[in-house]
């Protein structure tokens with residue numbers, strides 16, 4: 475009898491975590507490595523949030539809490555949704571988990587039955603399809619082409635919906651492309667969803683605050699109140715407040731769903747870390763100027779990286795609306811051979827040769843469901859990004 479479950483056999487480990495690990499190993503061997511593969515801000519958590527966590531420890535907030543979040547944090551989350559998204563939720567409609575990741579996982583695990591379909595626009599965050607598979611569902615991938623700004627169209631969504639569709643997962647701005655659905659694009663999709671009352675909407679808004687130029691963030695339940703009763707609006711403090719390690723995410727939606735998610739969490743992790751909950755409370759209730767400071771830094775870096783990559787022969791890098799990723803196309807480089815003798819047969823071969831020959835670690839597009847592309851996370855300093863773009867340009871110039 476095999477040790478491992480059939481469920482686990484259906485999924486693969488996160489490729490982004492694997493590549494980050496490989497880059498770390500090479501760096502430990504003494505190689506000069508620039509890792510642009512990890513999806514986390516390079517800033518420290520703001521001081522007032524760190525202080526709130528220390529105060530929480532000293533105040534004795536070190537015990538189990540309510541499974542899906544302390545009441546103060548749930549209230550602060552309700553205030554956030556009202557203040558920033560015009561969405562009215564009560565604490566009973568809110569759940570707090572160990573990162574946004576657990577919220578998504580809980581929602582899918584609590585609702586999917588074998589055969590249920592989940593529509594996932596590609597390129598997608600690597601975990602969506604595997605979470606759906608773990609929960610026994612079937613991912614239905616809909617490709618957002620580069621020519622459409624990496625957005626899926628209303629017609630594509632309409633065509634993908636079947637009687638078995640349980641959820642559609644929306645992620646704007648997106649990991650890995652940074653593409654955003656502004657009100658017009660989002661409304662195109664919510665109009666379709668209004669015609670299919672059996673489909674639930676999972677909106678992953680984790681990059682809400684990282685938007686650039688004149689892009690205005692919207693979330694489905696906000697622009698189409700008719701969808702609110704079948705929408706889980708998910709968010710978290712990881713990316714907005716540089717709190718990836720604290721592991722706090724949250725979701726808001728109908729009470730029946732929220733209760734089911736809490737039931738699942740009560741039999742797995744129980745409450746998210748008590749101290750982190752107090753830190754998240756300080757993040758949501760405290761001064762918000764950090765949001766604009768970090769947004770402006772990321773916008774500057776985006777401009778730097780887009781210009782640097784578009785200067786690479788054979789590469790096309792669209793300008794993303796948000797997040798901290800770019801997703802250039804390397805269509806014109808496929809079939810070439812690198813200066814080190816590697817055949818660039820696909821985007822995985824490109825990423826491998828790039829790492830081996832220049833020390834720059836990026837994630838290949840196949841991991842996100844759209845090739846031939848790669849993803850760069852530009853959550854690092856301007857100096858490092860300039861160095862990385864130079865190395866990538868020289869690599870491309872050496873391709874024959």
Ligand SMILES: Cc1ncc(COP(=O)(O)O)c(C=O)c1O
Pocket residue numbers: 513572573574575576599645648649678680710711712718721722723
């Ligand atoms: C699109 C997206 N959703 C959710 C998450 C999960 O974030 P966390 O679990 O740190 O809150 C990430 C993290 O990389 C992400 O990129």
